[in-house]
Amino acid sequence: MPVSKWYLFVLGFIINIDTLISMVPVLLEGQRYVLTYRFSQDHLELLYNSIRASGGWNNNPNASQFKYIFRKLMARCRVVKPCRGNVTAQDETETLPVVIDTSTSLSAVDMSSAAGGEEDLPSPFADIPALVHDHSYLPVRFNGLVDNALVYISGFVVRRALKKLSCDVCRASLVTDAASAIKDQSYHLLSLKNNGGLVIPSEGTVRVVRAAEWVIRQASASFKRSQPIKQLEVMYIVRKRIGSEDVFALGEHISET
Known part of the structure; x- marks a missing residue:
């Protein structure tokens, strides 16, 4: 005897009620x-509605389209509740919630100390939202991929700095030779991309860029920042984290400049 679909619906309803009574x-x-x-x-269902709505006329995305849409929803830090659909949100529950560990975030003392005493400069990060309501997807610890990217960026920073520096000693402290860099795994990406025209940053330069990256990531992950x-x-x-350490190995030349 074939089982009716209505019978399966009633059976599922009874199972849900029985489970809830036992669980409460x-x-x-x-x-x-x-x-x-x-x-x-x-x-x-609200999550699925948002995914289908993000595809425009295409409400049946394939695997590649789903990956792109889901990444876009994560970057937006929450799923927007659709106004139309077969499901209506009954509460303020957010989809894709993640808790941030703010134990290593920037302290208020650092921010207040930096805010006063010197001329205020325009922020180069004005287009980056400082207040993330759901989750900052920037990792707190740098892995090999991030380290390689920072070394590559450091080379660009050095190229810009060399145009403004006239001191030969200071210019030499910002770069290193290819033989020394090839021993460090952090320089792997730069070595692959370098055909002879890229600037190879020194270890001290990379340390400064790493410190700046850490500051920006911590500030982006902080719920307490409104600007x-x-x-x-x-x-x-960055100056506070590095302290008085001679990261560029300038020695006595620091006092001379």
Whole structure:
């Protein structure tokens, strides 16, 4: 005898009720009440609606399109509840929520110290939102890929700095030779891309760029910031992190300049 679809619907409904009745007493041992709407699949359906809506006329994306749409939703840090669809949001539950570890974020002392005492400079990060409501997808620790990218960026920074420096000793402290760089895995990308015309930054230059990258990432991951981080703040905190260490190996030439 064939089983009717209506029978399966009733069976699923009964199973859900029986499961909820068995689960609620256990949940009430650690909380005061249970919101049954949180067990609904509406939140998942809202996510699917957002994915389909992001495709425009194409509401049946393939794997590549889904990957692009999902990445776009993550960059937007939340899924916007659709105004039209077969599901309506009943609460303010956010999709794709992630908790940020702010234990290593920038302190208020650093920010207040950097904000006063010197001329205020325009922020080069004005287009970057400093307040992320859901999650900052920038990793706190640098992996090999990020290190290689920072070394490559450091070469560009050095090329710009060399145009403004006239001191030969200072210019030499910003670069290194290819033989020394090839021993460091962080220079692997630069070595692959270099056909003889790229600038190879010194270890001290890379350390400064790494410190600046850390400051920007920490500021971007902070919920407490309401304004984009300013260039003056980055400079102040980078100097504080490096301290009096002679990262460029200038020796006595520091006092001469």
